Amino acid sequence: MPLQTAKGVRDIPPEEKMLKNKIVSALAEIFELYGFAPLETPMLERYETLTAKFAAGEASDALKETFKLKDQGNRELGLRFDLTVPLARFIAMNPNMKLPFKRYEVGSVFRDGPIKLGRYREFWQCDVDIIGSSSMIAEAELLAVTQAGFRKMGIDVAVKVNNRKLLQGILLQAGIKNNLEEAIIAIDKLDKIGKKGVQEELQQRGFKVKEIETVFSLIGMTLTALKSKVKQELALQGLKEIEELMSYLKALEVNVVLDLSLARGFAYYTGTVFEAYDTKGQIASSLAAGGRYDQMIGKFLGGGREVPAVGLAFGLEPIMDLLKLRGKIDTKSMMQVYVVPVGMVKEGLNVAQQLRDAGVRTGFDVVGRGISKNLEYAGSLGIPFVVIVGENELKQNKVLLKDMTSGLQQLLSIKDVVKKVTK
């Protein structure tokens, strides 16, 4: 079998690609409605752009999985592993660009990592970022985009929100001063391994029972209750941010749930974090996620520049999986009608053209086969209707419409065919 795909990559066959296109164009419409502009960056970057020296947080992990190559001038290149590094590079190359910069990008990224079910070495990311604002208005806008995006796709989501400063401050207030990141990673697992699991993990990692109990009592509170308990400075700052965010979300009529255990794995998040889940629980992984990362782009650019940023990423793969589960692919075929001429190719082409002019997605027998072979072909492609163009029918200015589901045949004018197949 010499002709195979490379390991870890795959073809997106027509049925799936149609769905993917629908999702991407629905989301793009929403992004633009909210004032985001599209950007396209190349797949190929200089390897030095991708190296850890410039990047912060996740980037250094991703770098181990970066596909490396050379051009004919022996320059070291890499395939991009995310859309954030190219965005930072774009900002660096356009120093006169007016901030805030609101952009979205949908495109392939590459990671030469281990292959698991549903994990590919070439996959799509769909990122929406606001660069250059430290105001909570920015995250409010991104959460509004999240809600509008899922509404557009007909998916009910619950959106969890938290603030890393608040969580970190709570830990500090509980007396945890070292290995904060370790504690955060354990607490982030609350949903997956439960309270008991997290408590055990924290104890194993050497945190004291008293500390753990204080943390759990605080993260179990409502925002109002928490306000009277929180003393630690960073926690107070986080609390203020989240209250401000909540007030904007109310104005935008955006529904979120505060989850004080939410941390999102990545170390580069500096404030607000959020995740969107399918309310019906059909898909366990998050469908969208994001947060504020005020330090990453600045570190990447160097020169002491501070560039606050907040980003949102839609998970195209889990969204596609969910829509497939819900049967949102209504037809196997792109074509609404398949036209089969009986001896009368030119007249048949003319009929096909009339249907297309009326906006009907129309296929045509380009091989010149007999009726039964054509019906078999149309059936195998899942095309719902076949139009047969024969001499006798045309004399009456009509064609034969065959409903491939019921098998029923009707003699109809082109106008009535259009009505029938588009209703």
Place this chain on the structure above:
Amino acid sequence: MPLQTAKGVRDIPPEEKMLKNKIVSALAEIFELYGFAPLETPMLERYETLTAKFAAGEASDALKETFKLKDQGNRELGLRFDLTVPLARFIAMNPNMKLPFKRYEVGSVFRDGPIKLGRYREFWQCDVDIIGSSSMIAEAELLAVTQAGFRKMGIDVAVKVNNRKLLQGILLQAGIKNNLEEAIIAIDKLDKIGKKGVQEELQQRGFKVKEIETVFSLIGMTLTALKSKVKQELALQGLKEIEELMSYLKALEVNVVLDLSLARGFAYYTGTVFEAYDTKGQIASSLAAGGRYDQMIGKFLGGGREVPAVGLAFGLEPIMDLLKLRGKIDTKSMMQVYVVPVGMVKEGLNVAQQLRDAGVRTGFDVVGRGISKNLEYAGSLGIPFVVIVGENELKQNKVLLKDMTSGLQQLLSIKDVVKKVTK
């Protein structure tokens, strides 16, 4: 300057990307109207899939410019250099797929070649192919797609059509038996270097004056005139094909011009060839081109399979250049309105949300700046209208709409703002 793009690649900034998205979605709509389904193949292929052993014609040239890399399992990979090889591989991997297979694909391809003006190492191709039909109906359908695609984009094109069998047969009839391909390449330059230039080149290449004269007298004829003069078998076959094609095109109301000198450079074309040009001549290169390549996919698949194919490629770069020349980018900005709250962030967000609900692409001050800084920002982004949300205006259930072109300000209800900015 450490942060630069890799050599030969580039960012597509928002204004340009918007135009590109418009072109791609307009074309995709037409492709689907004509019964083509989208396919997505990966950028990464096994290197052996890309090697000349499997491929025919252009592929072997392209291979020299193939970016080569290895995955962590030390497997040799390459970045695809066109969309035809992945299509052939897809067909090989899906032997039970029903033919004809009508697919389109739009995506990046990579060539590590010399960098010239307008030539990039990473660029997009936009391919439409019908695999599995040897009938002229297939090219008729592709030429109908060509016409419909350019109509949709508002571009007038002249489409030249020829048949390689006819051209080759004419050469044979003129007595040229050796170096046919050389003669064809010279004749293909007729448009660029003129009749005299081609004649000189043919003489330099050793073709006889008599032969050259006969060729020119034949390719100068109309189809009707040619019919009585052509005797050579291959030429007769080509003539028959082109006549059949012309009759289908008439039925489809597709306009083309026969150009007996047209050959298209690539050796893999076996019959019909065509190219579309801007009628106004603002862009010299072809805007779309294609032809029949009956041997390439079969050779690629091996095992003696014969897979007739005909394809069409739209040149996204020259189309973008042409639309830019014609000023089809009507605004620098994606946003129709930019909302600036004066002290009243929540009320401002609510106004923004109402505008979005009404379908207006709306930005919002996510930084919290003063009015003058905001107006400067909106101006620099080319946003046509700014809505100022202040306390006094809101008391009257109104907002201030500033027309950024005229500078005029009006106190309007949200409803009237929507009317004003969308008209």
